[in-house]
Structure formats: structure tokens, C-alpha cells
Amino acid sequence: MAVTTLWDVAYFLSSGLLGVLAHILPPLAWLLTNPNLVWLLSALLFGAILLGASMINTIMLIWFERKMLGRFMDRRGAMHVGYAGLLQNFADGLKLFRKNTFKPREADDLGFYGGPTAYMVTSLLMFGVLPISSGWSDGALPLSMLLALVIFSFAPLFIFISAWSSNNKYSLMGGMRSAAQMIAYEVPILLAVVAVVLVAGTFDLNQIVLEQQNYWFWGPLFLALLVFSIGMLAEMERIPFDLPEAEAELVEGWNTEYGGMLFAFFMLADYLRALAGSILIVLLFLGGWTLPTYVPAVATSLPLAGIIWFMVKTYLVFGVFVWIRAALPRVRTDQLLRIGWMRLIPLSLVAVVLAAALVLVKCLPVFGCVPSMGG
Amino acid sequence: MSDMWINMGPQHPMTHGLWNLRVHIDGEMILGVDPEMGYLHRGIEKISEDRHYNEVITLMDRTCYVAGMAWEHLYIQAAEKALGLEPPERAEWIRMMSEEFQRLASHIMWYAAFVQDLGLMSPFLYGMRDRDLILDLFQSYTGGRLTYEYMRVGGVRNDLPVGFNDRARKVLDWLEPRLVEYDRLCMGSDIFRRRCDDLGILKAADCVKHGVTGPMLRSAGSKRDIRKDRPYSRYAQVDFDVATAESADVTGRYLVRMEEMRQSIRILRQTLDWLDHHPGPVLADRLPRWLGAPYAPIGREAYLLKRNYPKGIGLSAIEEPHGEACAYVVNEGGEHPYRVKFRSPVFANLSAASQYLVGYHVADIPPIMGSVDVCVGEVDR
Amino acid sequence: MDADEVRAKLTGAGAPGILSVDPFPGVAARVRFSPDSAAPLFPIVRDALGFPHLSTVGGIDWVERYEVFYLLWSDTAKTYLLLSADLDAKAPHIETASSTWPSANWHEREAWELVGIGFDHHPDLRHLLMPDGYDFHPLQRAFKLHEPEELEVKVRHV
Numbered sequence: 001m002a003v004t005t006l007w008d009v010a011y012f013l014s015s016g017l018l019g020v021l022a023h024i025l026p027p028l029a030w031l032l033t034n035p036n037l038v039w040l041l042s043a044l045l046f047g048a049i050l051l052g053a054s055m056i057n058t059i060m061l062i063w064f065e066r067k068m069l070g071r072f073m074d075r076r077g078a079m080h081v082g083y084a085g086l087l088q089n090f091a092d093g094l095k096l097f098r099k100n101t102f103k104p105r106e107a108d109d110l111g112f113y114g115g116p117t118a119y120m121v122t123s124l125l126m127f128g129v130l131p132i133s134s135g136w137s138d139g140a141l142p143l144s145m146l147l148a149l150v151i152f153s154f155a156p157l158f159i160f161i162s163a164w165s166s167n168n169k170y171s172l173m174g175g176m177r178s179a180a181q182m183i184a185y186e187v188p189i190l191l192a193v194v195a196v197v198l199v200a201g202t203f204d205l206n207q208i209v210l211e212q213q214n215y216w217f218w219g220p221l222f223l224a225l226l227v228f229s230i231g232m233l234a235e236m237e238r239i240p241f242d243l244p245e246a247e248a249e250l251v252e253g254w255n256t257e258y259g260g261m262l263f264a265f266f267m268l269a270d271y272l273r274a275l276a277g278s279i280l281i282v283l284l285f286l287g288g289w290t291l292p293t294y295v296p297a298v299a300t301s302l303p304l305a306g307i308i309w310f311m312v313k314t315y316l317v318f319g320v321f322v323w324i325r326a327a328l329p330r331v332r333t334d335q336l337l338r339i340g341w342m343r344l345i346p347l348s349l350v351a352v353v354l355a356a357a358l359v360l361v362k363c364l365p366v367f368g369c370v371p372s373m374g375g
Numbered sequence: 376m377s378d379m380w381i382n383m384g385p386q387h388p389m390t391h392g393l394w395n396l397r398v399h400i401d402g403e404m405i406l407g408v409d410p411e412m413g414y415l416h417r418g419i420e421k422i423s424e425d426r427h428y429n430e431v432i433t434l435m436d437r438t439c440y441v442a443g444m445a446w447e448h449l450y451i452q453a454a455e456k457a458l459g460l461e462p463p464e465r466a467e468w469i470r471m472m473s474e475e476f477q478r479l480a481s482h483i484m485w486y487a488a489f490v491q492d493l494g495l496m497s498p499f500l501y502g503m504r505d506r507d508l509i510l511d512l513f514q515s516y517t518g519g520r521l522t523y524e525y526m527r528v529g530g531v532r533n534d535l536p537v538g539f540n541d542r543a544r545k546v547l548d549w550l551e552p553r554l555v556e557y558d559r560l561c562m563g564s565d566i567f568r569r570r571c572d573d574l575g576i577l578k579a580a581d582c583v584k585h586g587v588t589g590p591m592l593r594s595a596g597s598k599r600d601i602r603k604d605r606p607y608s609r610y611a612q613v614d615f616d617v618a619t620a621e622s623a624d625v626t627g628r629y630l631v632r633m634e635e636m637r638q639s640i641r642i643l644r645q646t647l648d649w650l651d652h653h654p655g656p657v658l659a660d661r662l663p664r665w666l667g668a669p670y671a672p673i674g675r676e677a678y679l680l681k682r683n684y685p686k687g688i689g690l691s692a693i694e695e696p697h698g699e700a701c702a703y704v705v706n707e708g709g710e711h712p713y714r715v716k717f718r719s720p721v722f723a724n725l726s727a728a729s730q731y732l733v734g735y736h737v738a739d740i741p742p743i744m745g746s747v748d749v750c751v752g753e754v755d756r
Numbered sequence: 757m758d759a760d761e762v763r764a765k766l767t768g769a770g771a772p773g774i775l776s777v778d779p780f781p782g783v784a785a786r787v788r789f790s791p792d793s794a795a796p797l798f799p800i801v802r803d804a805l806g807f808p809h810l811s812t813v814g815g816i817d818w819v820e821r822y823e824v825f826y827l828l829w830s831d832t833a834k835t836y837l838l839l840s841a842d843l844d845a846k847a848p849h850i851e852t853a854s855s856t857w858p859s860a861n862w863h864e865r866e867a868w869e870l871v872g873i874g875f876d877h878h879p880d881l882r883h884l885l886m887p888d889g890y891d892f893h894p895l896q897r898a899f900k901l902h903e904p905e906e907l908e909v910k911v912r913h914v
Contacts, residue, residue, distance in 0.1 A: 073500040169381045173403075173737070239494050240566055243738065250737075251387060329566050330494030332738045333403055413885035420870070421894050425901055456781060583809050583831070586859025597831075604834045690782040690827075692811070692836065701811050701827060714895075718812035718827065726862035755885055 007046055014041035047128070054127040057311075058271045059089045064315060065322050072326035093268075099260035107257065108165035115162025116258065116265040122154040123272040130279050131206050133289045133306030144205045148280065149193065152235065155273065156182035159244070163254035174253025177333055178244035181234055184340035189231035191348035195224035195355035196284045209288030216287035220358055223351040225285045227344050229320075232277040234340065237270065238321055240328040241336055278317040279310075286313050378406060385414045389741045391488055392751030396728070396740070403736045408729050415755040423715040428454050428528045431715065436522035438717070439753035441484045444477035444513075445695045446753070447526040449717075452607060453702035454528050457689030457712070465655040466530035471608040472646040473513075473525065474693070475639045476543075479550070480509040481696035482632050482639075485748045486557060489629070492741035493570055498560050505553050508546045515539060530658035540647045547640050554636055561629065571625040575731040575743035578623050585727035589698020589720050590635065591747065594620045594627030601694040613645045628746040697721050697748050719753040757833040759785035762805065769804035772796055783827075783836040791824075791841045791850040798856035806830050807837050810857035813864055815848075815871030817896045822848035824873055826860075849874035870895040 015038050022032040031037065063078065063086060070077025078085025103112050129141065129148045141147065156179040163175020197203060199221060200211040218225045234241040245253030255266045282288060289306035302308070331339070384395035393414035399407040419438055423431045435450045436443035448470050455462065462470075487502030510520040516535050517523040525532050561567045577587060579595035592599055600617040602610040618634030620627035689704040698720025707713035724747050732743060762785040763777040773793025780786035789797055801807055807828035816823040822843040829836055843850060852875040853860040864875045865884040872893030875881060883890060892899060 069496070073497045074504055075500060169379065239496075242494065326497045327560075327564075328495070329490065329564060329570060331566055332570060332736060334736065335569055413883070413887065416885040418894055421899070421901065584858050586810055586857070586863075588809075599831060604831075605836075688781075690780075690836070690838070692782075699811060699829075703812075703814060703825070703827070705816065714816045716812070716814035716816075722862060723811075723859055726859065 006049065007042070010042040010046035010049060011038070014038055014045050017041070050127050051124065053132075054124065054272060054275065055268070058268055058275055059093065061271050061275050061315075061318060062089045064318065065325075068319060068322045069326055072323070093264060096264035096267075097261055101260045101262060104167055104257050106167040108167070111161045111165025112257075113262070115158050115165060116262045116269075119155060119158040119162070120265040120269045120272075122151050122158065123269040123276070126151045126272070126276045129205070130276060130283065131209070131288070132279070132310055133304075134206075134209075141204060141206075143203045145193065145197070145203050145208065145284075148205070148276070149190065152273070152276065152280075153182070153186050155235075155269075159254050162258075166254070166257040168257050170250045170252075170256045171254050174244045174250045174256070177250075178237065178254055180333070181237070181241065181244060181336060181340070184337050185231040185234040185344070188227050188340065188344035188348040189235065191345065191352055192224040192228035192231065193284065195221050195348070195351045198352065198355040198359050205283050205288075209283055209290060212287040213290055216285065216290075216292075218285040221285065221351065221355060223347060223354060225281070227348040227351055228284065229281060230339075230344060232281065233321060233324065234336070236274045236277050236321070238274065239325040240331050242330060243333055243336060274318060274321070275314070278314045278321070281317050282310060282313045286317070377401065383740065384411075389492060389744060390751070391745075391749055394749070394751050394754070396744070398732075398737070398740065400737055403738065405733055405735055405737065405740070408732045410725050410728050412725070412751075412754055415751045417756065419756040420715050420717065423712055425711060427710050428458065428712060431712065432526060433522070433524055436519075436524060437752060438719075438756060439695070439697070439721075439750045440521060441750055442477050442481045442696050442753075443521065443523055444473040444525070445481070445693060445700070447523065448474045448608070449691055449693045449695065449700050449702045450704070450715075451526045451528060452691035452693070453689035453704040454706075454712070455689065456691060457687045457704040457706035458528060459685050459687055460529045460659060462530045462659055463656045465534075465650070465653055466657045466659075467609050468646055468649055468653070469531050469535065469657060470526060471610065471613075472543075472643060472650065473523075473531075474608070475642050475646065476509055476512060478696045479636055479639045479643070480506050480513075481748075482636050483509070485632060485696075485745075489742070489745035489748075490561065492745040493567065495560065495564075495567070498557060501553070501557070501560075505550060508549065512539075512543055512546055515542065527658060530656070532658075534657045535650065540651055543643070543647055547643055551637075551640055554633065554640075558633055568626065570742055571629065571746075572622070574625040574735065574739055575746060576622075576624050577727065577731040581727070581730055585730055586723035587698070587727050588723065589695070589748075590618075590628050590631040591698070591724055593618060594631045595623035596621050599699075601692050601699055605692065607691065607693060610642075612649075613642050615642050625742050625746040632748075692718075695720055697750060697753070698724060700753075717753075717756060719756065721748070721750050722754045725749060725754055757784040757830070757835050757837075762787065762837065765805050766800070769800045771800045771804075780838055783838045784830075784833065786838040786840060789839060789841050791843055794841065794851040794853070797839075798851075798853050801828065801837070801839065802856050805837070806832050808857075810853065810859045810863070811836070813853065813860050813867050815867040815873045815895070817871060817898075819845070819897050821845050822871070822873055824848075824850055824867065826853060843873060847874070848872065849876055851876050852878040854878060869893065872896055 018032045018038055018041065022029040025032070066088070067077040067085070078088035081088040081091045103109070126148055129144050129151065160175040160179045163171040163178070166172075196208065196217060199217060200208045202208060202211070237244050245255065250256070255263060258266060289310040291309055378399060378401040381398050381400060382395055383398055384390040385393045390396065395411040395414070397409040397411060398405055417437070419434045422434060426434070431450060431454070432447055435446040438446045451470070483502045483506040487499045487506070491499040513523060514520050516533070516539055517525040519525070577591060577595060579592065579597045582588070582592040582595055582597065588599065596619060598617045598619055601607070603617050615638045618631045618638060620630045686708050687706050689706065690701065692699060692701040699718070700720055701718035703716040704712050705714040732740065735743065759777050759779040766774055766777065766787070773790040775788040775790060778786050807830045809829040809831065811827040811829055813824065813826050816825070822845060824841050824843060826839040827836060828839065841850060850873065852864055854864060855877070861878075861880065862884060864878055865881060867873050868875055868878070868881055869883050869886050869890070870893060882888075
């Protein structure tokens with residue numbers, strides 16, 4: 001059978017494994033060849049592969065950021081563990097894993113431990129929805145984009161829970177800032193997405209990418225891209241919008257009281273969200289795994305070409321975020337909210353209107369008329 | 376959330392040292408502040424009473440750990456006045472050069488820490504990189520990078536090494552365009568201006584009322600600079616302008632410090648030119664023997680010292696990187712100063728904290744306190 | 757501005773309790789005054805003489821007496837002025853200068869805790885550098901270094 005999707009890979013592996021087992025243990029063959037068991041195992045494998053891929057990507061993202069920041073700052077970044085410090089973050093992760101987990105005496109158990117865990121889990125969950133290449137997920141998820149954004153917007157709840165249960169004033173202030181910030185920036189993000197949906201005519205991320213075969217949305221929907229990227233920057237809590245953990249005034253914001261593995265959870269989840277945000281930008285505006293038509297066909301016919309191009313784009317998008325981090329100071333809470341409510345929301349409304357106009361005239365000014373457009 | 380008190384410090388990223396800013400807040404608004412000092416109190420004034428005049432210099436480096444040379448200069452002037460000694464001409468110029476290099480290093484350090492508080496990470500490392508060059512210069516003629524112990528009652532310890540002036544000029548040539556870069560990173564950034572404009576305002580009249588001096592006072596339009604108003608060392612012989620700004624806010628303090636760095640470079644170039652052409656002794660002849668002695672004078676020497684040595688009170692004031700610093704050294708005869716009293720500019724600037732913090736946001740505390748340039752060593756002494 | 761001018765201005769403004777006005781190296785003059793007249797004298801020095809900036813307040817323990825000195829700066833005359841008063845060795849105290857020069861607040865707190873000079877009517881005479889409950893005055897001559905001391909630090913609950 002042709003291996004085309006990640007699900008196929010998982011299914012192939014699990015049925016092969018079970019087949020071998022059934023061959024070794026004939027008495028159990030009736031059980032091992034049961035299609036339900038095969039399905040269950042492939043689902044588990046599917047999840048494991050996703051988990052591994054997203055974790056490794058996240059850790060590589062941290063490495064990428066450290067190296068890039070280093071270059072911006074006239075230094076070299078991590079250099080010692082592995083080639084060019086490639087393994088440094090794995091070592092850091094191991095160190096955090098080994099550390100003692102402690103909790104302030106007055107902190108609330110459920111919130112203190114549950115918060116980071118739920119934050120981590122929801123961040124990971126997103127990667128079950130985001131397609132990385134044409135063959136990534138098999139099943140058609142007609143509302144996959146909405147699902148991704150819903151999962152994305154869980155975060156302020158869990159951050160606030162863990163901040164509140166830390167029983168620390170800095171944590172509490174950071175948590176409140178975080179909640180206010182994320183809620184404020186949900187709205188422009190969703191409106192920017194509406195613009196994309198209007199043009200693409202679907203909520204399915206796979207379909208949205210397919211719609212971008214001929215033209216990427218960043219050109220006609222530049223305003224939406226701008227709003228979406230700024231909103232994502234705030235959702236990721238990165239400079240210039242990293243006030244919830246502004247170390248200058250709030251020590252470490254909502255994760256002040258966390259150490260060891262729980263801190264690693266926050267750190268990883270933050271970067272998972274950064275990765276997911278970059279992926280969303282690539283999916284919605286930068287054509288996903290597709291390449292412009294003028295690129296030689298050889299570039300797209302390589303094995304795994306889709307995944308490779310997708311990751312290149314994702315890292316480039318993230319690189320822009322790192323660049324911003326290296327160049328900009330942090331804004332203030334009231335300024336942040338003012339930017340969100342008074343600048344981004346009107347802008348995103350304009351973007352929606354523009355997108356609607358594009359759909360109405362069924363014509364894109366830059367690329368000429370495209371009959372396949374929705375509407 | 377109703378009002379509450381939070382402790383910013385003693386270990387807090389904003390403090391840049393050991394002190395505690397107790398802040399009374401309502402949500403994100405500051406209702407009142409109460410700085411708590413003393414975490415770094417070493418009793419320098421008390422220890423000085425048990426030390427030789429030259430041994431106090433060691434303590435001066437530690438008074439403000441980013442402006443050691445300036446404090447050495449301050450103390451040395453007062454001590455020399457108290458003892459009735461005069462340093463050679465070249466020593467005065469070397470001291471002035473050291474103070475200006477120290478001002479440059481201190482301001483670069485301030486810049487690095489200040490932008491770091493605002494979340495700007497890269498300039499922090501640029502600042503540290505460039506400050507290192509100045510520390511290298513210090514190392515080449517004092518042997519120390521932070522605590523120099525270079526000045527002596529009656530001069531300085533040793534002359535500059537061969538080729539120092541050219542090396543120093545190279546550093547200045549490198550620093551001058553860097554200052555433009557610094558400026559572009561901050562003043563060119565819209566977010567920076569939004570963060571810093573109209574923040575932590577303290578008008579000139581309030582500055583004078585609360586004893587605030589230095590860049591904070593000059594950012595409010597005052598031209599008060601002790602180097603100009605009451606020239607000490609050889610500042611009367613070099614050409615420079617007093618940096619001022621009108622806005623009295625954080626941006627104003629930033630602009631004043633940036634301009635001061637440029638003026639320091641200007642002073643340094645003139646000083647290096649003078650040093651090129653005027654070789655000479657750097658330590659006065661006929662110093663009392665015990666001044667250089669590592670031991671306490673005993674026997675007849677101690678007796679003569681007690682009987683014959685002139686008494687006196689030395690008072691000096693310099694424009695330290697943070698503001699007006701004064702030293703009051705009482706010499707009652709004998710090998711130890713009877714009483715040493717220092718006036719730290721940051722001490723006074725901090726005492727007015729409630730004047731420029733109340734009414735702003737919690738997020739404004741790091742930039743405002745950063746613009747004050749707190750050096751806890753000299754507050755606590 | 758020199759000592760004669762200072763003296764003339766002080767007499768002109770009717771300053772009470774002036775004991776002497778001498779030349780002093782580095783400052784315009786040293787004005788010795790009696791501590792009892794501190795309260796009316798300070799505003800006169802600030803306004804009539806034109807010394808709005810108080811640089812520092814310091815105390816000296818001369819064993820048989822205490823001295824408190826005030827270093828003032830005039831921006832118009834570009835010079836310093838030294839005020840000094842001798843205080844009783846038993847219970848040294850003087851009227852606070854912080855109502856005239858608010859900057860005296862912390863300087864007086866420091867002089868109070870380190871030298872042991874009391875400042876009457878000071879708005880906030882708490883420990884500044886030393887921990888609360890520290891009952892010694894380290895800058896007094898009787899306080900010798902290298903001596904073990906019993907110190908009970910009260911913990912302040914915020």
C-alpha cells in the first residue's frame with residue numbers, strides 16, 4: 001500500500017508490528033490481527049510521532065532563537081554541547097528534568113501542578129490539528145482552523161490558574177496581565193482569520209493551503225497578515241509583548257514560583273505555542289507547503305519536499321519574531337491594550353472588509369482573476 | 376484587586392544591587408513607595424577611621440563599584456586638602472582622565488542596564504562589549520578592572536604605560552560611532568519613546584528641593600555641573616559643554632547621559648593631548664614617610680606625627696557620574712582620618728523616590744529607577 | 757561670596773544665634789550657630805542667603821561635644837556654605853532641617869542612626885541603613901570596631 005500520510009505511516013508500522021507478533025505467537029493471532037487493535041496502536045503511534053516531532057522541533061526552535069539572538073548581539077550563542085551547541089537545549093531539558101520539584105507552602109496543589117500540565121497538554125494538542133504537509137493528516141477536518149484557534153485560546157485560563165494558585169503577588173499580577181493581553185488579542189486574530197476564511201471559503205487548514213496553490217494570501221491579505229502576526233506575537237508573549245513575564249518589574253511574571261520540570265513545562269509550552277503560531281502564519285498566509293509556480297519543479301518533487309519547505313518557512317517566520325525580539329523594547333500594559341483594542345481591531349475590520357470586497361469582485365488585483373476563488 | 380504592598384527587592388531584577396523598594400500599589404498604579412536601604416552597608420565611614428589615609432582608597436573603589444575612579448578622586452582631593460599636600464601637575468591630569476574614563480564606563484554600564492530593564496536585550500550586550508574596552512585601558516595602567524587602588528595622597532601610584540595614549544585614542548575612536556548606534560537603537564524606536572516620554576517627571580525646582588543632582592537635575596534644564604561651576608582638578612583648562620535637556624523625564628535623563636558621554640570623549644581627547652607633551656613626576660616629593668608605609672607609625676615617628684602634623688579639614692566636591700558627590704575629611708593629626716563623611720548623589724536621588732514614582736504604573740518602575748542610575752554601594756556605603 | 761558677605765547678609769536678615777562666621781577652605785564661609793536657633797535660622801539661610809540646595813548633613817563625635825554640619829550649595833553664587841552647630845554630649849539634638857530643605861530627610865535619618873544626633877520634629881526618624889532595633893551608633897568614638905556585640909534584629913513583617 002502506498003504510504004502517503006502520517007496516518008498511513010503509523011498504520012503501516014502498527015499493522016506490521018502486530019503482524020510480526022501474530023506470526024511469532026500464533027495462538028494470539030485472532031487478537032493481534034483484530035482491526036480495532038491495529039487501529040488503536042496506530043493511533044498511539046500517530047500521537048507518539050507527532051509528540052516527538054513537535055518536541056524536537058520546539059527544542060530546535062529554542063536553539064535557533066539562541067543562535068540567532070547571539071548573532072544579533074555580537075556573540076555566538078550556545079557553542080559547547082554538540083556541534084554549534086545543537087544539543088545544548090537537550091542538556092538543559094535533562095537538567096530541568098532531574099531537578100527537584102518544589103512548591104510554595106501556601107500554594108494550591110491542584111492549580112499549582114494542574115495549571116502547567118494543562119497548559120502543556122493544550123499546547124501539544126494543537127499539533128494534532130495543524131497539517132505540516134499535504135500528507136500529514138488524512139482525515140478531513142472541516143473546522144480544523146477553528147479547532148486550532150480554540151485550543152490556542154485556552155492558554156490564558158491555565159496561566160491564570162497557575163499564577164493565582166502560586167500565592168505570589170508577582171505571579172498574580174503576571175497572570176492577570178497575561179489573561180488581559182491574550183483576551184485582547186484574540187479578537188483581532190480571529191477577525192484576521194475571518195479575512196482568510198472569506199477568501200479561501202473554508203475552515204479546513206488543508207483546503208486553505210490548497211487554495212494557495214496559485215497565489216499565497218500574504219499579498220492580497222497583507223493587512224490581515226500584519227494584524228495576525230502582531231496578535232500572534234502578543235499571544236506568544238514575546239518581546240515587545242512579553243509583559244506577563246516582564247523580568248524587570250515582575251521578576252518572572254506568572255511563572256515566578258515555578259522551577260524544575262514545571263518551569264520546563266512552561267518554557268516548552270511557550271515555544272510550542274510560538275511554533276504553532278509560526279505554523280499558523282505559514283498555513284494561512286504563506287502557502288503552507290506549496291511553492292510558487294516559478295520555482296523549478298525539482299524543488300517540489302524531492303522526497304518530503306513539502307515538509308522541508310514548510311519547516312523552512314516556519315523557521316523564517318520565527319526568525320522574524322526573533323529579530324523583533326532583538327530590536328524592540330517592551331511596551332507597557334496600557335499601551336499594549338490600547339494597541340490591541342484601538343489599533344488592531346479596527347485594522348482587522350478593515351482587513352475583513354477588504355477581503356470581502358476581493359471576494360465580491362472575484363478578482364485579485366495583483367494576480368489577475370482567479371476563477372477558483374470561493375464566494 | 377485592592378491596594379497592596381509589594382517588595383521589589385532586595386533580590387529583584389529591577390534593583391541592580393541590594394535594596395528594597397516597597398511599593399504600595401492599586402492594581403498597576405503606584406500609590407506610594409518606601410525605599411529600604413542598608414543591605415549593602417559596610418560602614419565605610421567607620422572603617423576609614425581605623426585606616427591610613429592611603430588605605431581608605433581601597434574602600435573608595437568599593438563605594439561605588441562602577442565608578443571607583445571618581446570616588447578615589449573625590450576622596451583624594453579631600454584628603455590632600457586635609458593634609459595640606461599638593462599633587463604634581465601631571466597627576467592631576469591623569470586623575471582627570473581617569474575620572475572621565477570612569478564616567479564613560481559608568482554611563483555605558485547605565486545604558487546597558489537601563490535598556491535591559493526596558494526589555495531591549497541587544498544593546499545590553501553592546502554596552503558591556505564597549506565598556507570592556509575602557510576596563511582594558513584601566514587594567515593597562517592600574518592593574519585592576521573594577522577596583523583600581525590607583526590614586527595616592529599626593530599623586531597617583533604610577534605613570535601611564537608606554538603607548539597608552541594611542542591605545543586610549545583608538546578606544547575613543549571606536550566608541551564615538553558606537554554612541555550614534557546606541558542612540559539609533561533607542562531614540563529611533565517608537566516603543567522606546569512611548570515608554571520613556573513624560574515618565575518620572577521631576578522639575579528643576581523639585582530636584583533642588585529634594586537634593587537631586589547630576590543627570591536628573593540637568594535633564595530638567597538646570598546647568599548645574601560641578602566641573603563647570605566649581606572647577607576642580609584641571610577641568611577649568613579643558614573645553615566642554617554641560618549636557619542639558621528640558622523634558623525632566625526619563626528621555627531627558629537618557630539624552631543628558633548620552634551627551635555627557637560625547638562630552639567626556641571630548642575632554643578625554645584634550646587630556647590625552649596634554650599628557651602627550653607633558654611628562655613629569657606623578658607623585659609628590661617629600662610625602663610624610665608614614666603615608667607610604669604599610670605599617671602604623673610607632674615610636675618616635677608616631678610621637679612626632681601626633682605633635683607636629685598639621686590638622687585640617689578637607690572638603691571636596693566632584694561631579695560623579697551620578698551627580699554631586701562631596702567628601703568631608705577631618706584630620707586631627709595622626710595617621711588616621713578622624714572622621715570621613717561622604718555625600719552620595721544616589722543617596723539623595725533615591726530619597727526623592729516618591730516624588731518621581733507615585734502616580735505611574737508598576738511597569739514604569741524599571742525605566743524610572745533605571746534612569747536614576749542606582750548604585751547601591753554608594754548609597755549604603 | 758566670602759565670609760564678610762555672608763556675615764553681612766546674615767545680620768541684614770536678622771539671623772538669630774550666629775556665633776561666628778569664618779572663612780573655610782573650599783566653601784564661602786563656615787557659619788557656627790547655636791542649636792537653639794536652628795528653626796528660625798534655616799529659612800533665613802535658604803531664602804535670604806540663597807542656598808536652596810542642601811548637599812548633606814553630617815555629624816561628628818568630638819567626645820566632649822557633638823558637631824552637626826550642613827553643607828549647602830548656592831546656584832547663583834556657585835559656592836558652598838557650611839553651617840555647623842555644637843551639640844551637647846549627653847543628649848545631642850537639634851531642630852530638623854527637613855522642613856526647610858526636604859532633602860535633609862534621609863541625611864538626618866542617617867546622622868541619627870550612625871552618629872546618634874536627635875532631630876526634633878523630624879517627620880520620619882526611622883532606621884535607614886541599620887536594621888530596625890539596632891541600638892548602637894557606629895560613628896560614635898565609643899563604638900570600637902572588632903568588638904563582639906549583642907544584636908537582636910527585629911523582623912519587620914510587611
